Amino acid sequence: MDYTQRFGKKIFLRVCPGFSYIQYRLHHDDRKSKLSPRLRFNVTYTFAPQQQIRLTCPVGSGFLDISQLNTVEQQIDSLQIRRGNPHQRVPFQTTPSIAYSGQFGKITVGANVAYDMINYMRYEDFSIENNKLVRSYNSDRKYRNFSVQLFGTWKVTDHLRMRLNGGWRYVTYPSTSKSLDNFWGNLQVDYYWKDFSYGLYAKSKTKWLNFNLMSVTMAAQCGGYVSWNPKNWRMEVGVTNPFSTKFKEKSMMDREIYRCQNTMLAKPDRFAGYVKLAYTFDFGKKTSRESNSVDRSINSAILKVE
Secondary structure (H helix, E strand, O other), X not given: OOEEEEEOOOEEEEEEEEEEEEEEOXXXXXXXXXXXXXXXEEEEEEEEOOEEEEEEOOEEEOOOOHHHHOOOEEEXXXXXXXXXXXXOOOOEEEOOEEEEEEEEOOEEEEEEEEEEEEEXXXXXXXXXXXXXXXXXXXXXXXXXXXXXXXXXXXXOXXXXXXXXXXXXXXXXXXXXXXXXXXXXXEEEEEEEEXXXXXXXXXXXXXXXXXXXXXXXXXXXXXXXXXXXOXXXXXXXXXXXXXXXXXOEEEEEEEOOOOEEEEEEEOHHHOOEEEEEEEEOOOOOOOOOOOOOOOOOOOOOOOOOOO
């Protein structure tokens, strides 16, 4: 169901309640079913010109992957066995959040606070049987992710735009001792002149903790581009990570009976250059093209979208 209601000119409400029903049965096993509530809820309050607060609270369930539910046993090698688990539960998730956005002349600012909660989260489980490592699945764990994000855009001149965003996240698994907190930030600067546009960007090092309790670290990144848009043509030349020849992505998982560490040299993200060339055909009614499609009159300004 979908219900929307506007209260005056300042408050807008949307509520979408529903449910999901999952039913499955493996061969030689009992039939199982699960009825779960679902909800999409948001209310927007425009308390001042070009300023608003939005509350959201989606609620829903996940789904069961038959490849992880079956009881088939697969021999990976002489030391490892892969096995499913037919007794997993359907995951349940909700992510309440509150967001603010406001425009003050040439500057737009915003903030978002969210709390992501998952119960019966599926993850990879490890055990030892007959001196072999058994890799299976389980769903008896909880996941919590609290995040704060801030962003701002500044129309410095009619040709120059700047965007800065960053935040902090804290991930924890209540039934374990694993947790992670991380600050991150991104900066992008774009300049537009006639049919040309130029841009630079930088991204800080980021960390996260995935559902298998594996910590992943991504190195800092930077790059730039030059674009030319004459009439129907679009030509762009860019470079990524010009100061790094060995861009590394590190991951590490340390469980009671299994530990692995991996360092990957990510080829697409290390020092590289690229060239893009595109031509747009006009069909039907002729469309006048006096300039590229970037609208530079908007103060709140989205900088560059691909």
